[in-house]
Amino acid sequence: MRLNLIWPESESLVWHLQPRNLTTYPVSLTLLAALTPDNWDIKIIDERIGEKIDFDEQVDLVGIAVRTLLAPRAYQIAAEYRKRGVKVVMGGPHVSVLPSEASMKADAIVIGEAEPVWSEVIKDFEAGQLKRYYKSDGLPALGNHPIPRYDLVKGKDYSAMIQIESSRGCPHTCSYCSVPDLYGKSYRERSVSQLLEEIAMFKEMWFNEVPDMPGAPKRKLHISFVDDNIWPKRKHTREMLEALTKLDVEWSAQASIVSLRDPEFLALAKESGCQLFGIGLESINQESLLEVNKKINQVDQFSETIQMIHDHNIGIQGYFMFGFDHDKPDGFDKTADFIIENHIEMPVFFILTPYPGTSFYNHLNSQGRIFNRNWARYDAHNLVINMKGMSNEDLKEGFLHIHEKVYGPGYIDKRLAHLPEFNFFRFANKHLEEFGQKLRGHWDEVEEKDRQMAAIVTEKKKFNLPVGNSAPQVTLN
Numbered sequence: 001m002r003l004n005l006i007w008p009e010s011e012s013l014v015w016h017l018q019p020r021n022l023t024t025y026p027v028s029l030t031l032l033a034a035l036t037p038d039n040w041d042i043k044i045i046d047e048r049i050g051e052k053i054d055f056d057e058q059v060d061l062v063g064i065a066v067r068t069l070l071a072p073r074a075y076q077i078a079a080e081y082r083k084r085g086v087k088v089v090m091g092g093p094h095v096s097v098l099p100s101e102a103s104m105k106a107d108a109i110v111i112g113e114a115e116p117v118w119s120e121v122i123k124d125f126e127a128g129q130l131k132r133y134y135k136s137d138g139l140p141a142l143g144n145h146p147i148p149r150y151d152l153v154k155g156k157d158y159s160a161m162i163q164i165e166s167s168r169g170c171p172h173t174c175s176y177c178s179v180p181d182l183y184g185k186s187y188r189e190r191s192v193s194q195l196l197e198e199i200a201m202f203k204e205m206w207f208n209e210v211p212d213m214p215g216a217p218k219r220k221l222h223i224s225f226v227d228d229n230i231w232p233k234r235k236h237t238r239e240m241l242e243a244l245t246k247l248d249v250e251w252s253a254q255a256s257i258v259s260l261r262d263p264e265f266l267a268l269a270k271e272s273g274c275q276l277f278g279i280g281l282e283s284i285n286q287e288s289l290l291e292v293n294k295k296i297n298q299v300d301q302f303s304e305t306i307q308m309i310h311d312h313n314i315g316i317q318g319y320f321m322f323g324f325d326h327d328k329p330d331g332f333d334k335t336a337d338f339i340i341e342n343h344i345e346m347p348v349f350f351i352l353t354p355y356p357g358t359s360f361y362n363h364l365n366s367q368g369r370i371f372n373r374n375w376a377r378y379d380a381h382n383l384v385i386n387m388k389g390m391s392n393e394d395l396k397e398g399f400l401h402i403h404e405k406v407y408g409p410g411y412i413d414k415r416l417a418h419l420p421e422f423n424f425f426r427f428a429n430k431h432l433e434e435f436g437q438k439l440r441g442h443w444d445e446v447e448e449k450d451r452q453m454a455a456i457v458t459e460k461k462k463f464n465l466p467v468g469n470s471a472p473q474v475t476l477n
C-alpha cells in the first residue's frame with residue numbers, strides 16, 4: 001500500500017523570503033508516518049521546498065496537513081486527487097477547528113491529535129470502510145509517542161536542527177490563540193528517556209551528514225523545541241536540561257516571559273546549551289494585552305526580565321503583534337525604541353489575526369469586523385480585520401516603518417553590539433532586512449488577487465453557479 005503525506009505550499013511572503021537553510025521539516029508528517037504500519041510505503045511531499053506532486057502517480061491514500069493559511073491550497077490538492085478516485089484524509093489545526101468546512105473537501109478528517117485514531121483510519125481504509133470523521137476521546141498521554149520518521153525527509157533540504165516536542169498544551173487563555181483548545185488546558189509531557197532516544201536517532205540519520213559552514217566554529221546539534229512553553233513543569237524541565245548538559249548540544253525554545261523570571265532556571269538553561277528563547281511579548285501596551293486576556297505578560301517587568309536573560313548570555317526572539325483596539329499609530333515608534341533599548345536580538349512582528357475557533361475570532365465576527373476570509377491571508381502578515389484605534393492604512397505604514405527602523409542601517413549593529421562577529425543572529429537579521437521592503441508590493445499583489453476572486457464569487461452566486469474550492473474562503477466584506 002502506498003501513502004503520500006503532503007505539506008501544502010503557502011502564499012505567505014514570510015515563507016517565500018525565508019532562506020532554505022532556515023526551513024524546518026514538517027514535524028506532524030514525520031510523526032504520522034511513524035504511526036503508520038510498516039507494510040505501507042510512505043512518501044512525504046513538501047511543496048514549500050519545491051517538491052512537486054505527481055497527481056497521476058499510483059497512490060492508495062493521501063494525507064494532507066492543514067493549518068489555516070494552508071487550507072486553500074490543501075483543498076485544491078485534495079480535489080485533484082479525489083478527481084482521480086484517490087481517497088484523501090486531512091488533519092491538523094484548521095481541520096480541528098473547522099471540521100464542517102474541511103469535511104466537505106476530504107473523504108475523511110481527523111479532528112484533534114492523530115495518535116489515538118490514526119491506526120483506525122488505516123485499518124478502516126484497508127477494509128474499504130473509511131469513515132468521514134475520526135476524533136479521539138480526550139487527550140492522549142504522550143508516553144507512547146513513536147520516533148518520527150526522519151528518514152523520509154532529506155536533510156539537505158532543511159535546516160540542520162531537530163524539532164522536538166517535549167510537551168503539549170497550555171493552561172493560559174489568550175483569546176487569539178488556538179493552543180489550549182487544540183492541545184488541552186494542561187501540560188502533558190514526554191519522558192526524558194524518549195527525548196534522548198529521539199535525539200540520538202536524528203543525529204545518526206541526519207546530523208552526522210551535515211558539513212560545517214566554511215569559517216564557522218564546529219557545528220553542534222541544535223534542538224528546537226516546538227513546545228509553546230518549555231518551562232511548564234519545573235521537575236520535568238530540570239531533568240531534561242540536566243540530560244542535555246551531558247550531550248553538549250545547543251537548543252532554543254519558546255517560553256512565556258513570566259516563566260523566565262527565574263535565575264536558577266536561566267543558569268541551568270545556559271549550561272545545557274540554550275541559545276535563544278522565543279518570547280511572545282506581543283505588546284508594550286498593557287491595555288492591549290488585557291484586551292486579548294494575555295494576563296501573564298506584565299509590561300512593567302519586561303525590561304528587567306530581558307536583562308536577566310541577557311545576563312545569562314541567552315538571545316531573545318521577541319514576538320510583537322499590532323492591531324489591538326488600544327493600539328495607536330505612535331505605538332510602532334515606541335515599540336521600536338523599546339526593542340533597540342533592550343537589545344532584542346530577533347524582533348518579529350505580526351498583525352493580529354483572528355484564527356477560526358478562537359474566542360477572538362468569535363468576538364470580532366460578532367462585531368462584523370472581519371473583512372477577509374481568504375484563509376491564505378491568515379499568516380499574521382496580512383490585515384484581515386477592521387481595527388478601532390487606527391485606520392488600516394495607519395497599520396500598514398506603521399508595520400513597514402517598524403521593520404525599517406529595527407532592521408534599518410545602523411540599527412541592527414546597535415541592537416547586536418553585544419554579540420560576537422560570527423553569530424547566528426547577525427545572519428538571521430540580515431535576512432529580515434529586506435522583509436519590510438518587499439511587504440508593500442506583496443500586499444498590493446494579494447489585495448488585487450482577493451478583489452478579483454471576490455468579484456468572481458459574487459458573479460457566480462448571482463447566477464446560482466457552483467463557486468468551487470475558493471467559495472468559503474473568499475468573501476471580502
Ligand code: B12
Pocket residue numbers: 010012014015024025026027028029031032063064065066067068069089090091092093094097110112113114115165168169176177178179183226227228350355356378379380
Ligand atoms: C513550531 C510552530 C511553528 C513553526 C513551524 C515549524 C514547522 N516546521 O512546522 C514556525 C515558527 C515556522 C511557525 C510559524 C507560524 N505559525 Co506556528 N506553531 C508552531 C507550534 C508551536 C508547534 C507545531 C508543531 O510542530 N506541533 C507538533 C505537531 C506534532 O502537532 P500538529 O502539527 O498539530 O500535528 C498533530 C495534529 O494536528 C494532527 N495532524 C497534523 N497534521 C495532520 C495531517 C493529517 C493527515 C492527520 C490525519 C493529522 C494531522 O496530528 C498531529 C499529531 O497529533 C504550533 C502550536 C502547537 N503546539 O502545535 C503553532 C501553530 C501551528 N502555529 C500557528 C500559526 C498561526 C503560525 C503562523 C501563521 C503565525 C505565527 N503566529 O507564528 C506562522 C506561519 C508562518 C508561515 N508562513 O508558514 C497556529 C496555527 C493556527 C491555525 N489555525 O492554523 C498554531 C496552532 C499556534 C497558535 N498560537 O494557535 N509555527
Ligand code: SF4
Pocket residue numbers: 170171172173174177178179180228256280
Ligand atoms: S499564546 Fe502562549 S500563553 Fe497564551 S494561550 Fe497560547 S500558548 Fe498559552
